[in-house]
């Protein structure tokens with residue numbers, strides 16, 4: 001019997017000792033539970049308890065065309081009314097189902113161009129030109145509408161029931177404009193494959209390895225040399241921190257810490273310049289998703305240069321130039337001279353190749369998890385616990401309603417050389433008690 005297998009119930013959560021061994025797989029039912037996000041499914045009800053990226057701010061200019069989009073399997077239209085505030089409605093008009101994304105933006109909302117019904121951002125029907133004068137029919141019409149908040153270049157939406165939770169005050173969502181940039185990439189597979197790829201730091205030794213690099217690229221050198229890092233996941237009040245520890249010599253380790261924020265944001269640091277990326281995998285439907293990527297640097301970014309670099313792998317519509325259709329333009333020659341996998345130097349391409357190759361919805365009933373997959377086990381357990389919480393009528397982990405708890409100094413991603421005699425879990429905390437808040441100290445660690 002596998003030591004990883006959740007055997008108690010469909011919603012059973014593996015105990016921590018099951019992390020120690022090798023093996024592992026999920027049943028078909030467990031896999032469905034984790035990957036299906038349609039309305040009414042257990043996973044869909046769970047993920048709807050959180051604010052989700054719905055679009056980049058740049059996709060809906062003030063006064064510009066409404067944006068048709070698909071989010072969590074729902075077809076919606078995003079628009080800005082005359083005040084510039086975003087509204088997110090069911091794309092099909094409540095009258096007879098016409099497509100509202102072709103509508104006119106006027107008179108305080110979006111007007112369907114079929115018979116002229118007008119809706120505001122809250123879904124109220126303000127006008128029905130064809131109804132008799134004095135009719136109150138419009139008062140009884142409600143277009144499905146979802147709350148929106150715009151932060152860090154992204155428009156977020158809440159698609160769940162009841163009062164939305166507090167908008168989470170992570171550093172990358174509360175920072176001034178000069179400290180953040182945002183873009184996104186199309187991913188042709190289920191969103192969980194993206195999340196799992198972010199919590200598998202051993203792949204840095206292979207998938208992202210550079211063959212030709214500069215002598216001062218010590219990260220690539222260490223990761224290429226120590227291919228068997230210690231993997232140390234820690235559950236937190238927001239999700240998980242995961243430490244990957246590679247031995248440099250008898251006196252020091254190279255430690256990378258990354259954070260998983262429920263339900264789908266992975267904070268990773270790959271540049272070592274005090275900047276981290278929050279890679280937020282958001283389901284379009286069960287077999288496609290967007291990878292939103294918000295870059296954050298506490299001391300400020302060269303936003304133009306950063307965006308030019310991060311948009312380079314993608315077309316204007318956010319699909320990737322290297323993709324499955326062109327076999328990611330893999331070059332056998334470059335595999336000898338440039339990078340280990342011969343697909344260029346953009347990590348987004350490497351990761352996309354890995355996760356899309358697993359299939360539209362990866363069948364986890366045939367996998368064989370090993371030691372390096374410890375973070376993935378924790379991630380799945382957190383999701384299963386969240387699904388169970390929603391089924392029992394409770395808020396899942398990471399949903400915050402108390403302003404006093406909307407504070408997350410440990411949501412971070414950093415790397416550093418850590419003395420061998422210092423426990424890595426306390427390295428950044430130790431710096432914080434010596435002068436700076438934890439997150440600020442962590443930012444300073446690699447500057």
Ligand code: FES
Pocket residue numbers: 093094095096097098112113114115116117
């Ligand atoms: S279908 Fe939209 S107004 Fe008739």
Ligand SMILES: [Fe+2]
Pocket residue numbers: 197203207208347350351
């Ligand atoms: Fe990666």
